[in-house]
Amino acid sequence: MSDWTQKLKVQHLRLLVCIGEQGNLSKVAEIMNITQPALSKWLSSLEEDIGLVLFERHSKGLRPSEGGRLMxxxxxxxxxxxxxxxxDIEQFKLGAQGSLLIGCSPVATDCVSLALLSLIKDYPNVHVQVVENVMTPLLQSLISGKVDVVVGRVGGKALQLPLNYRVLYTEPVCFVGRCNHPLATRDKISWQDxxxxxxxxxPTGTPIRVSIDNALVDQGVMLPENYLESSSMSVTVNMVQASDIVSILSWRLAQRYVEKGQLAMLPLPRIEQKGSVGVFWRKDNAPSDALLRFLAHLTSTSAEPESANNHHARQ
Known part of the structure; x- marks a missing residue:
């Protein structure tokens, strides 16, 4: 069998991706400015060279086969x-010392910020981009090469992905409210409160939501009927600060808002279900110098602070 990879060009890769997105050869031919017969002939020839059916034909067009999804x-x-x-080449011509694209979930912004401050001391001209999102789309971006590294909650299906990972720290979750929330002034509160x-x-399925759902099961209680879901930290914090709504955050994140006088940690006993924050990076790429240094700084800056140890000891 011939080496089909020698025949592939960048335009062919774009054609494949477009077919995968559109599922219709007529639309792809129009978008990519190619005749449909030529496109169909090329796809059939590629499938023959590879020895796999990449797209299955059905009444509404094409859908990727299992091998097609891999391709x-x-x-x-x-x-x-x-x-x-x-x-990267354009940035290099402008004097950059490499680049680093970081995916960060809201729970990990503190350790990412500290690691970045250390990194730019080592590489003053490194080009850095940070994308904040929840873990599922961030990990998909990592697999597809859109980002170099992802820092966030470790849990669920994340550990089943073909990625390197390292746990940075483990912590409990806690309830927060506005600084003058009626529950914030009490010495002790109950789940009923x-x-x-x-x-x-x-949202359902996120690691921190899994932690609180497990805690509710342990306590024999359920979420209030009128609860809200948000994957936006800004929206959550703004709503909590402007009302009597309460929310659940990781302990470190809550502590950061408490120290800034922006939220109050409510005096419910520590929730035993703990969550781990970790870092993920690709197995199939050798890490750049900037990524290796960033990983080292993440590890060194993620040790549990003394305030957290004292908090745990008091519970």
């Missing part, structure tokens, strides 16, 4: 790597 994953990664190469207020929580 699309590699095609997207190659295109992203090429685009990244172009950007919390249920009298509306909650805003992370």
């Amino acid at each position: 699309l994953e590699h095609a997207r990664r190659l295109l992203n790597d090429l685009e990244r190469s172009r950007e 919390l249920l009298e207020y509306r909650w805003i929580v992370w």
